[in-house]
Amino acid sequence: MAESKLLHLFDDQKHYLKSFQTFNSYSAKYAMQETWTNTVLLDNIVPHLPNLDRDKQLRVFGIGSGSGEVDYPFLTALLKKYPIITNRVVEPAEDQIIKYKALVQSKGHELQGVKFDWRQQTLEQYRDTDGVGTKFHFISTIHSMYHVEDVDSSLMYLYDLLEPGGKLLVIILSDQSGFSNFLNRLPGLLKQSLRYISSAHIRRPFEARDIPCVQIHRNSEVDITECFNETSEDGELFRDFLVQLKGFRKTATPSQYKEAMEYLASSECTKKDGRKIVMNNDRDAVIVTKMST
Numbered sequence: 001m002a003e004s005k006l007l008h009l010f011d012d013q014k015h016y017l018k019s020f021q022t023f024n025s026y027s028a029k030y031a032m033q034e035t036w037t038n039t040v041l042l043d044n045i046v047p048h049l050p051n052l053d054r055d056k057q058l059r060v061f062g063i064g065s066g067s068g069e070v071d072y073p074f075l076t077a078l079l080k081k082y083p084i085i086t087n088r089v090v091e092p093a094e095d096q097i098i099k100y101k102a103l104v105q106s107k108g109h110e111l112q113g114v115k116f117d118w119r120q121q122t123l124e125q126y127r128d129t130d131g132v133g134t135k136f137h138f139i140s141t142i143h144s145m146y147h148v149e150d151v152d153s154s155l156m157y158l159y160d161l162l163e164p165g166g167k168l169l170v171i172i173l174s175d176q177s178g179f180s181n182f183l184n185r186l187p188g189l190l191k192q193s194l195r196y197i198s199s200a201h202i203r204r205p206f207e208a209r210d211i212p213c214v215q216i217h218r219n220s221e222v223d224i225t226e227c228f229n230e231t232s233e234d235g236e237l238f239r240d241f242l243v244q245l246k247g248f249r250k251t252a253t254p255s256q257y258k259e260a261m262e263y264l265a266s267s268e269c270t271k272k273d274g275r276k277i278v279m280n281n282d283r284d285a286v287i288v289t290k291m292s293t
């Protein structure tokens with residue numbers, strides 16, 4: 001069967017960012033920050049990072065850091081142990097880098113000791129230009145592995161960029177979530193060759209190579225009632241984010257749209273809470289340790 005003209009959200013950066021921000025405004029995404037900074041970074045990563053002399057810099061690498069809201073608390077937490085940090089960031093969206101720079105400026109004194117090196121590039125472009133020139137003690141990719149062209153090879157590349165004993169942190173949608181159930185069934189429902197990534201895709205290449213990797217699971221829910229509203233702009237942006245397609249209601253055939261929305265409303269993806277429709281949006285943090293050679 002010929003594929004219909006569904007447009008991928010990532011092909012329109014502006015629309016993607018608008019729908020991502022709409023999703024964030026409903027999902028209380030940053031409420032999880034304390035868990036990521038305290039339980040994941042401070043309890044499970046920092047104590048195991050290599051010890052450095054006080055005058056040596058910790059090299060940190062952020063992949064798809066966006067506007068820096070998640071990376072900035074990480075940096076302030078790392079500064080407590082490592083007073084000198086170089087933070088390289090690859091982020092392809094110019095407006096996100098502008099926002100990140102403004103955030104850094106507004107937090108000036110809290111980030112004293114951090115030298116930033118922003119690269120307006122995709123990870124693939126960085127790989128082509130820098131190869132494995134610089135090695136890092138800590139690499140984080142927070143909700144950005146969905147976007148890379150080849151997940152396995154990107155992860156192994158990031159692993160190669162780690163110093164011995166260094167840590168890679170990937171935060172991503174859990175394969176145990178209702179959201180992931182929805183995305184897994186979507187290509188079949190839409191009869192499209194779409195690709196969606198969750199934590200299982202992250203663990204797989206490391207487990208296959210016996211590389212140590214631990215996972216920390218966090219529960220989360222999001223009220224998605226608004227995405228069933230066909231008359232509001234928020235509803236459209238929210239829906240587009242969930243399916244990761246641009247203008248989904250207008251570009252899908254009526255039957256594709258109906259099937260996808262019915263499945264989304266089913267108990268495999270969501271639950272009813274009074275008049276609300278609530279989706280399980282659990283996340284996983286996958287921590288990988290670079291083995292000493």
Ligand SMILES: C[S@@+](CC[C@H](N)C(=O)[O-])C[C@H]1O[C@@H](n2cnc3c(N)ncnc32)[C@H](O)[C@@H]1O
Pocket residue numbers: 020063064065066067068069070090091092093096121122123124141142143144147148149
């Ligand atoms: C969902 S946002 C996450 C932003 C931020 N890490 C956060 O958690 O708020 C994904 C980010 O990945 C960036 N991105 C998209 N394609 C990328 C690629 N190929 N390499 C690196 N980053 C990419 C996007 O521009 C966007 O800022």
